Amino acid sequence: MPELLAVCRVHALLPDAGTVGVTAIDKRPVDGRVKARRFGLYADVQADRENHGGPDQAVYAYSQEDAEAWGAELGYEVTPGLFGENLRTRGLAVSDAVIGERWRVGTALLEVTQPRTPCQTFARRLGSPPRWVRRFTQANRTGAYLRVVENGDLGAGDAVEVVHRPTHGVTAADWFGAWNRLDGAPDAADAAKALLVAHDDGDVRLSDELRERAGRALRR
Template sequence: MAQVLTVNVAHPRPNTAEGRAVTGIDKRPVTGAVAVRAPGPMHGGLGSGLVGDIIGDQQFHGGDDQAVYAYAREDLDAWQVRLDREIANGEFGENLTTAGIDVTNALIGERWRVGKAGLELEVSRPRIPCRTFANWLQLNGWVKTFTRTAIPGAYFRLVTPGSVAGGDDVTVTHRPDHDVTIGVVFRALTLEPGLLPQILRADALAEPIRELAERRINAG
């Protein structure tokens, strides 16, 4: 059964990697339900879609297309083996640690109904790793390692506000008629530029990603 194992929100800490005051990448499980609402624009909006969460760098993170970030517990378990270290829920900066659903193969525009409080989310784009992520995990070459493995986790935009709690069921309510997954978009942007034309077939692709893909295609 697909479900949310834990809901994770930020414990703010200094961000030495990006020269900013704080980062919200240190996310830890919380008890009880957390309200989810549209955060508005990336620049000047509320940052995260989860009430009580924070986004430290709103130049590149947060906003409506990155309202909620999910990562699969199964993928964290695989990283534990590869890295030979324990990885707690939330340690990759994810808001939702999931089980029983393949996040990397979620389609752009796929919709998830979460729990019984009306929350509905739409898959919008993959996570692209940054120096803050590497600094947080204290792993040399982490950005390259994460990129080569191409299991990025998925960002969601909000369709219907509601709340989410650990143990909530996840139901896929809509899958678009294309083959553009989170994994395909990530590889197109990082490892396989030949895939860039393919990702433009996904109407629900986050607009900044679409614009970036079009610029790269036009530049040859």
């Protein structure tokens, strides 16, 4: 059974060269159980509210397997929270989760909404490795944002149970790859159509951002 290795919240707001001037990307593991609510984990924050946070990006999850792959490439351990994630999982292919997939973690019910889009704040957090945003994009190990469908509490050691998987089949990595026209990715228009049909049929509730991008993918 997949499990939750760590629950991470903001440790401190850090100065940042971006337009906001500070960043809350410094997430670190916390002990005990943490409440998950509509806007995220209790006592967690997002500094750039225009581009991060909100109900559709309430929680960010990243897998230990993807972190270890990056650790081998970067030459140091990618510890829980280093990528700004709230949840570090093991045994679950987070980047390959289907959009709309639901997980029971502790007493909370979470739903995959969209992949993470890397930014320069993320690069600066890691000390600006060469071409980091491009490298992260091309690797297509995005992790996934989640919304909180049912409030609850969760903690390290909890099982991560996939309780629902939509039939449209488009994963976070599929969509990210399609949108960014990565080699081997599905056609963006095909992925967009599958997602929009699923949304209209009530099989999934797309985030506003993903729905808008899917519409653009059909037109470009």
